[in-house]
Amino acid sequence: MTIKTTKAFKSLKHSFLTLSLLSSFNILAQTQVIHAGTLLTVAGEKPLLKHSVVVKDGKIVNIHKGFVSVNKYGEDAALIDLSASFVMAGLMDSHVHLQGELGPKNDSQSLRMSAADVLMQSAFNAKKTLLAGFTTVRDLGASAEQIFALRDGIAKGWIEGPRIIAAGTSVSVTGGHGDVDGLSPDILEMRTSETVCDGPYDCRRATRRAIKFGADVIKITSTGGVLSDTNTGTGQQMADDELKEVVDTAHALGRKVASHAHAADGINAALRAGVDSIEHGSYANKESIKLFKKSGAYLVPTLMAGDTVVGLAKNTNFMSDAIKAKAIRVGADMTANFINSFKAGVKIAYGTDSGVSPHGNNGKEAVLMAQAGMKNSDILKSATVNAADLFGMSESLGTLEKDKIADIIAFDGNPLIDINELLAVAFVMKSGKVIKK
Numbered sequence: 001m002t003i004k005t006t007k008a009f010k011s012l013k014h015s016f017l018t019l020s021l022l023s024s025f026n027i028l029a030q031t032q033v034i035h036a037g038t039l040l041t042v043a044g045e046k047p048l049l050k051h052s053v054v055v056k057d058g059k060i061v062n063i064h065k066g067f068v069s070v071n072k073y074g075e076d077a078a079l080i081d082l083s084a085s086f087v088m089a090g091l092m093d094s095h096v097h098l099q100g101e102l103g104p105k106n107d108s109q110s111l112r113m114s115a116a117d118v119l120m121q122s123a124f125n126a127k128k129t130l131l132a133g134f135t136t137v138r139d140l141g142a143s144a145e146q147i148f149a150l151r152d153g154i155a156k157g158w159i160e161g162p163r164i165i166a167a168g169t170s171v172s173v174t175g176g177h178g179d180v181d182g183l184s185p186d187i188l189e190m191r192t193s194e195t196v197c198d199g200p201y202d203c204r205r206a207t208r209r210a211i212k213f214g215a216d217v218i219k220i221t222s223t224g225g226v227l228s229d230t231n232t233g234t235g236q237q238m239a240d241d242e243l244k245e246v247v248d249t250a251h252a253l254g255r256k257v258a259s260h261a262h263a264a265d266g267i268n269a270a271l272r273a274g275v276d277s278i279e280h281g282s283y284a285n286k287e288s289i290k291l292f293k294k295s296g297a298y299l300v301p302t303l304m305a306g307d308t309v310v311g312l313a314k315n316t317n318f319m320s321d322a323i324k325a326k327a328i329r330v331g332a333d334m335t336a337n338f339i340n341s342f343k344a345g346v347k348i349a350y351g352t353d354s355g356v357s358p359h360g361n362n363g364k365e366a367v368l369m370a371q372a373g374m375k376n377s378d379i380l381k382s383a384t385v386n387a388a389d390l391f392g393m394s395e396s397l398g399t400l401e402k403d404k405i406a407d408i409i410a411f412d413g414n415p416l417i418d419i420n421e422l423l424a425v426a427f428v429m430k431s432g433k434v435i436k437k
């Protein structure tokens with residue numbers, strides 16, 4: 001699902017300079033020793049008891065059995081006592097939209113808020129996400145210049161937020177999901193993104209353009225979407241030749257492709273074209289499962305999006321009739337289809353579509369996955385090991401091992417026993433810096 005956003009704004013560097021003066025830089029040279037009561041180094045494997053994780057310069061430099069003495073690491077070494085906690089790698093969300101939040105005021109806000117306002121709001125949402133224990137996210141649909149600035153500002157340490165892999169505007173077809181909709185014609189003209197394309201050559205251009213301006217990943221919309229107000233359904237919208245061209249172009253330039261898809265025809269066409277993940281996958285059928293397994297693509301289920309839009313359709317009045325009908329139908333069908341795919345052996349990467357649901361509540365997806373019938377250890381794996389693999393970052397993230405980036409979180413209870421723990425992360429460290437204690 002894609003959120004409407006305002007056009008990018010040119011001189012945002014001033015805001016960042018001001019912010020950088022306000023933020024205090026942590027000195028990471030100091031060695032930190034974490035005493036972990038229970039330590040899950042690799043989700044999917046058995047947790048270890050009473051171990052120490054040694055962190056220096058933002059990385060894990062060692063993991064020891066037992067609680068080692070801090071003095072061993074010099075006078076200024078610091079102890080982080082998590083001896084009564086469950087410690088694991090930072091969580092990863094494969095599908096967020098940091099720039100907004102679905103709600104009744106979206107249309108009026110999009111007219112009132114400047115691009116700088118939107119960027120400030122995105123920074124606020126990013127911080128909430130990080131505090132919820134999600135240390136890396138993939139933003140799949142936003143105004144390009146703003147989300148790339150947020151990504152880069154966080155990477156430089158100017159502001160705090162999760163590591164962001166960003167798509168910018170999606171590569172979509174005219175009138176399809178991902179194009180602007182539901183506004184007056186002059187505003188539609190004004191806000192049509194440069195990555196809307198028609199035909200394989202134009203979509204090749206759009207893909208190259210997205211990458212030129214900073215896309216880490218290409219987001220496409222192979223089918224209609226629940227939140228587009230065009231009455232065009234949820235079936236295939238990008239043609240086979242367009243899908244193939246986008247995927248080949250993106251892969252040639254070293255980018256993965258994430259395809260939004262609801263109906264089976266569009267899921268299967270995208271998988272045949274070679275996409276790396278299907279987002280939502282609401283109506284995956286037997287053929288889809290075969291194609292998923294053949295290509296090794298991930299399914300990112302976004303059950304929270306389904307859950308949220310059903311609730312909004314039933315309890316609020318701001319959605320058009322076309323959107324309401326789709327929300328109730330698709331939202332209700334997502335869960336059963338997700339669990340069918342999982343049980344058939346499709347690889348799952350955790351993703352919430354936050355922005356449709358409120359930011360900072362990303363852990364709720366785990367609760368919905370568990371309710372659908374997924375085991376807690378598989379859920380934790382989907383949000384660490386699998387997401388890192390999908391992001392192409394397994395070398396540095398997704399598990400707690402020597403030489404990996406020190407993205408470490410902790411819970412008071414054990415999420416392998418009670419998945420609701422994911423709603424209340426107690427400790428967050430990102431790149432060796434303690435964010436929440």
Ligand SMILES: [Zn+2]
Pocket residue numbers: 001002095096097140141353
């Ligand atoms: Zn989305």
